Amino acid sequence: MSIEYLGLSEIHGPLIVLEGIQDASYEEIVEFTVENVNKKIGRIIEIYEDKAVIQVFEGTEEMSLKNTRTKLTGHPMEIALSQDILGRIFNGIGKPIDGLAPIISPIKKNINGLPLNPCKREYPRNYIQTGISSIDCLTTLIRGQKLPIFSGNGLPHDQLAAQIVKQASLGNRSNEQFGIVFAAMGIKHDVAEFFKKTFEENGVSSHVTMFLNLANDPVIERLITPKVALTTAEYLAFEKNMHILVILTDITSFAEAMREVSSSKGEIPSRKGYPGYLYSELAALYERAGIISGVNGSVTQIPILTMPNDDITHPIPDLTGYITEGQIVLDRLLHQKAIYPPINILPSLSRLMKDGIGSDYTREDHQDLANQLFSSYAHVGEARALASVIGEDEISPLDKKYLRFGTALESEFIAQGYSSNRSLIDTLNMGWNLLSLLPKEELDRIDTKILNKYYKNTTFV
Structure with a gap:
């Protein structure tokens, strides 16, 4: 039975505070009716005795202390799921923004997931x-892995994310x-349109589900968006046996929203x-990647974050590095050389x-080739x-060859x-x-055997 409070x-x-509350639960979803017309939702983030602190997803504009009705739903935030969710576009909390009907399904999942x-x-x-050489050859993305991209303001991480999706x-x-x-x-709106247009023009929209939290959307939604996306990915991977790649951009916006709410x-x-719990919140997202024994599907993550002032020791990339299994670093000097x-x-x-990688998955020379490219x-x-x-x-003739090699690389x-x-072979x-x-x-x-087999006495053109 749901309980309703006035005021x-x-x-x-x-945030709003509600006193005299009974039988409330942490993470429970709350529905608000403002002036008997406008409806909003929120979630309980803190409970102390008979008080509850509630985050309002759509913001508290137009809400008043006297004329707002609050209804406890008795359950955490859930999202309706079916395989029809592929090819759809939603806002940050899972509401359709593509002009189509909401997903109607008896299957509803708690967005907080289960550990x-x-x-x-299973080991990935x-x-x-x-389709990107520097990733496929040197920092190969493994199914079930979480491999972040460390970028900076003004670097082309949006284009890189779109290229990964389409390829x-x-x-x-x-x-x-x-x-x-x-x-x-x-x-921003223009970036959202860029993503949508790119996926449509390249014919990949049918197997992509998009969740878009825009810059003018409520900050609170940014804390929900990655959880909704990962819940969708887990359903498709572990119940529909699909291999799902999850791209989250920008984790820095998620962390800054957390800082704003904490303040x-x-x-x-x-x-x-x-906040001191930034590490555990990031881990709760990243650790939802993986493979389950006996299930054919997998969840692979590419979180993208922008490092403030290109500082890799900033708390967000620093903590991300502790949790994830590597990183791909974008460099401003290479960007200034017009290298993309x-x-x-x-x-x-x-x-x-x-x-x-190796003979069972890619090719026998893959690991040795990558090691030598790094070393050289x-x-x-x-x-x-x-x-x-x-x-x-x-400088010596040998060093001149290395300079030529570096420029060509x-x-x-x-x-x-x-x-x-x-292709990987190319x-x-x-x-x-x-x-x-x-x-x-x-x-x-x-x-030596691999070197004799693949080394070419030719000039790179």
């Missing part, structure tokens, strides 16, 4: 192909079902003003890559530093263009063309 005790920004039993988790294997595939297991859940938080609640801040995507491969890594590109940095001091004419391998979709072959610019004896990270 509110206090209103503080997006996966560690004993039921196999890969997802993005992503299951590689050598194309007969399995694949889908994408795309959630955007705090984005309005009067909580003691931690680093940079963020501007992925700095040296600080980028995929910790699960070694178990999802690190030597490029040393050669460039030396050339900047004594001049390029004075950046301009031909890392840079590939927004519309370029490379990417690996291109890597060998690059390494063939260097003397064979310099390639000491590669097994």
Whole structure:
């Protein structure tokens, strides 16, 4: 039985306080009727004796202390789910914004999800192909992995996210079902239109579900958007046996919304003003990726975050790095050189890559090739530093070859263009063309048999 109350005790920004409340539960959904006409929803985020603090999703504008009716629903926030959710566009709390009817289904899931039993988790294997060489070869995305992209303001992470959505595939297991859940938080209208137009024009909308929280939407919604998206992904993966790639952008907007709400609640801040529970909130999102034993589906995450002032030690990327399994780092210097995507491969890594590539999944030379490209590109940095001091004419012939290799790697391998979709085999072959610019004896990270099989005495064009 639902309980209804007349009037509110206090209103503080997006929060309201209701006193004299009974039988309320943490995370319970509350329905408000304002002036007997306008309806809003919220959720209980704090309970103390007979008081409850409630977040209002649509904001507290037009709400009054006397003429607002509050109804406790008796359940947490849920989303109706069916396979028809693919190809649909919703706002940040799961309401349709594509002009079509709401999802009608007897299946409703709590957006907070349930923790996966560690004993039921399977180790991530196999890969997802993005068509982007620097990711597929050097920081391979493994199914069930959480691999964030660390970006900065003004860098092309939106274009990179759109390119991944339109190109992503299951590689050598194309007969399995694949889908994408795309959630955007705090984005501008033109960016939202860019995503929608890109997905439609490239014919991928039918297997993409979008959740869009715009910059002028209530801040509270940003805390809900990734949870709604991940609940959708879990349903499609673990009940419909699909491999689901979840892209969350921008996690920084999610964290800043959390800081704003925490401040309005009067909580003691931690680093940079963020609440002390930022780590656990991020972990609650990221740890919803994975594979369950006995289920064919998987949930793979690519969270995208913008580092304030390009500071990788900022609390958001810092805590994200503790939870996730690697990172892809976008570099402003490469962006200034007009290299797209501007992925700095040296600080980028995929910790699960070694178990999802090789002869069983990609090709026998994949791991050795990646190791050698990393090693040789690190030597490029040393050669460039030396050339900047004594001049390029004075460095050794070997260092000049490394400089040539570095320029070719950046301009031909890392840079590939927004519309370029490379197969994994093309990417690996291109890597060998690059390494063939260097003397064979310099390639000491590669097994001799593999080196003899793939090394080419040709000039990279």
